[in-house]
Amino acid sequence: MAKPSLAPRDPERGKEPSGLQGAKGGGTTHGPLELDRLIHERMRLAMVSALAVNDSLTFNELKRLLETTDGNLSVHARKLEEAGYVQCTKSFDGRVPRTEYRLTEAGRSALQRYLDHMEALIRATRRE
Amino acid sequence: MASPQRLGPPPGDTPALHARAMDNLSFIRHTMERATAFTAVPGWGGVAMGVVALAAAGAARGRPAADWLATWLGAAVVALAIGGWAMTRKARLAGTTVLSYQGRRFVLSYLPPIAVGALLTAALVRHGSYTPLPGTWLLLYGTGVVTGGAFSVRVVPLMGLCFMALGSVALFGPPAWGDPLMAAGFGGLHILFGLVIARRHGG
Numbered sequence: 001m002a003k004p005s006l007a008p009r010d011p012e013r014g015k016e017p018s019g020l021q022g023a024k025g026g027g028t029t030h031g032p033l034e035l036d037r038l039i040h041e042r043m044r045l046a047m048v049s050a051l052a053v054n055d056s057l058t059f060n061e062l063k064r065l066l067e068t069t070d071g072n073l074s075v076h077a078r079k080l081e082e083a084g085y086v087q088c089t090k091s092f093d094g095r096v097p098r099t100e101y102r103l104t105e106a107g108r109s110a111l112q113r114y115l116d117h118m119e120a121l122i123r124a125t126r127r128e
Numbered sequence: 129m130a131s132p133q134r135l136g137p138p139p140g141d142t143p144a145l146h147a148r149a150m151d152n153l154s155f156i157r158h159t160m161e162r163a164t165a166f167t168a169v170p171g172w173g174g175v176a177m178g179v180v181a182l183a184a185a186g187a188a189r190g191r192p193a194a195d196w197l198a199t200w201l202g203a204a205v206v207a208l209a210i211g212g213w214a215m216t217r218k219a220r221l222a223g224t225t226v227l228s229y230q231g232r233r234f235v236l237s238y239l240p241p242i243a244v245g246a247l248l249t250a251a252l253v254r255h256g257s258y259t260p261l262p263g264t265w266l267l268l269y270g271t272g273v274v275t276g277g278a279f280s281v282r283v284v285p286l287m288g289l290c291f292m293a294l295g296s297v298a299l300f301g302p303p304a305w306g307d308p309l310m311a312a313g314f315g316g317l318h319i320l321f322g323l324v325i326a327r328r329h330g331g
Contacts, residue, residue: 042155049156050163057163065163115156118149125146 035117036110038083043068043076048111051086051103059099077101085110161229168222168231169280171326173214177207178318185311193258200265200310207314218331230279238276241268262306263299266291266313281329287321 039048046066051057057065063073080086085107089100103111184203188196219226226235245268252260270291277284291313298309 040152045152045156046159049159053160053164111156115153118153121145121149122153125142125149 036114038079039085039110039114041076043072044080045114047073047076047080047101048085048103048107051101052108052111056089056100056102059101062101080107083107083110158229164230167281167329168215168219168224168226169234169277169284169325169329170211170214170218171322171324171329171331173211173218174318174322174325176210176214176322178315178320178322180207180210181314181318182311185307185315189307197253197258197261200261203314222330233279234276237278238272241272241275244268245272259303259306260299262310263295263297266295266298266309268295269314270295281325283321283324283328287317290317290321 039045043066047062050062050065059070059073059077062077063070066073077086077088081088083106084104087102087104089102091098091100180203184199188199191199216226219228219231225231245265248264248268249261252258252264270288270293273288273291274285275288277286277288294309294313294317298306301309
């Protein structure tokens, strides 16, 4: 199975076709067919997807899984946290700081809405 | 904030939209598969493998080298068949398959050390060297469990490390320790960790 690439595929990646454009994220309420731009970004979509199938993941586990850098992961995690999609818990494992992320109910709903949106798009384009 | 836009792509964008939506769904599925630990390592299957090993240890004790080897190889075939069946069954009950992404990673990481063990066994037996076999088997089986277990729950690689520790002792300890260490490893460790996995990780 081909490994999903998290790297940008082309410089136009951020510029979706107009049908994929939608509301900016930020934990705001979206209609069923409005795109949540916050989790549409690949790295954040991957984080939310990974957290959806785990109770929690540490910063290092996410970094290894998504094959990204500390800085990149921090930036995207903060955006998801600010939107209320993930919950971040900081603690110490002995003397080593440990940052753990969990998907909130809002985050789970956002992913479900996103999946519904993609399925609706596929149905809509098939009918044409 | 950008204003929300509804579905309704311009006619020319339809194929691109369809492909992009499919790509996004596929990306989510692959990420979820990669992020899921392979939990189909069978606990009760491990216990059964341990019982087979203890029976083999009893049957092989004090037998001539050729019989000793045949007993243990027969037990290995039976135990691996039990393990494979139990893993397939546990994966199916969990709604997944051994051929899932995580399952394949587990199996493909687990098999190479086992294959090396088979080759080394053939080479050592060919030269009439039976003494290093218990250490070799324990070490390489443990290596397979550690490498495969890297994609599973944490108790699995821990079990592999215990096998490797016993294998190291068997390899460099007195030859008389070989059989008791095999019983402790293939019998005791399988039963002990099998019970832990069965209790904590769904059978």
